[in-house]
Amino acid sequence: MTAAVEVEALAGVEPGLYDIDAELYHQDPVPGGSLSSTGARKLASLCPAKFKYWSEHPEPPKKEFDLGTAAHTLLLGNGPELVVVDAEKWTTNAVKAEVAAIRAEGKTPLKPSELRQVKAMVAVVRADPEASALLEPDSGVAERSAFWEDDGIWRRARFDFLRHDGQIVDYKTARSCRREDLEKAFNEHGYMQQQEWYIDAGVALGAADPEKPFQFVLQEKEPPYLVVVTTCDPMAREIGRHLNQVALNAYAFCRESGEWPGYLPNPMIALPSWVERQYA
Template structure:
């Protein structure tokens, strides 16, 4: 999907295109991403607002983006903005120029940190083997169509019968990973990406979806993880719910909020247990 074909008929496939083109959604009439599906499964009204009101890059995402660049070898340029204070006029001007050029501005401590993260990951045998240079391709864009709905995904790393996704986080303790997966609906993402790869015949039915979680603070611990069958099944059902809301919203213009009528709200379950014991 090059600049010459953006206006031509698009066919399902795997494309090597820039991230900004992918995120701008080159599919005429629009396509649904995993991020959109996760928003739809939670609240269609919020999805529609976010779709109509795209937000600029947030500083909070810069370290994760930079880590992806150094770990996967693909992504925006990282630029050191070396000021003691980032709230000075000169610093703000330089930061704005860096972002306008599509690069990521980083403080010296942040740049040193992501370099240390990449080195720590290379020392983790399983993670390093999954991301071994030449064993796969980074940041390729998948586009496919089913039931009249175009969908898209951009795997971090695609290799023979494996989809690898790299996540930066605050804790790689397995119990905390479980909470993180639920909070950010990573089980939906895993099902969405694997389904897309199946549809495009890039992987077989036994393909693995593997997460590499890494902490953003020293000693930059790493955990390689897969989701169990139940988690993947819940992700699939949530994606089916999202696709229903997407089709219904596009057909009717109705994007409901959390509850269409007056909600009956209980106290948290732990409070009820306290008074019922």
């Protein structure tokens, strides 16, 4: 594989891989802006006006994301510092202020029980033969940010783990790893779009081998913290590529026109198709 560029910080935007903090990545350091996988998923599923508002009003950190963030940090050895708050209930003003101060520093606050939980989750991943082999620390690099230009549009992605052999691995926590529940989650969160977006990034920068399957390592957040390794099937991948192109087209049009419209007019509302089938 052709080695991609790695630098400590962005000193001017050139296509390549960058070893930068997640905070800088999410701030979008590309002059004039770039489109991320998350942004593309919002453009494809909502409308340009909602995307525009989201891009200009970053969401504050949410407590429900702390476990996943902490698991990423411990498992991949890269991420925001974890800080244990010595209280299981965060209800007093003093504890709330402590938690807020930790978040303001870009760190992740955890309860003592949550740190034990995250450590147990990581131990299960490391004990899983397939997942541990994919995420072997010496086999790749974690948390690399990718920037590349595509037909006049700057795009960006942030790899969880990019293996030296050109394989892309993404770790996610989930409520359930049962097949039916994962199918719903992939559709709801647009993971098929993310997979194709990241493959585009890796191939464009010569950092990924298109012949090696993108792999999701998914893990339940409740004991026994079951792990599933999977990838999108051909139909899901085709849908992901289609939705990404829809997002790129909308992004290019709105940037060119300076207009970010809301929902299309819809003077009549139908019931969901599954309801109509009941009465057919």
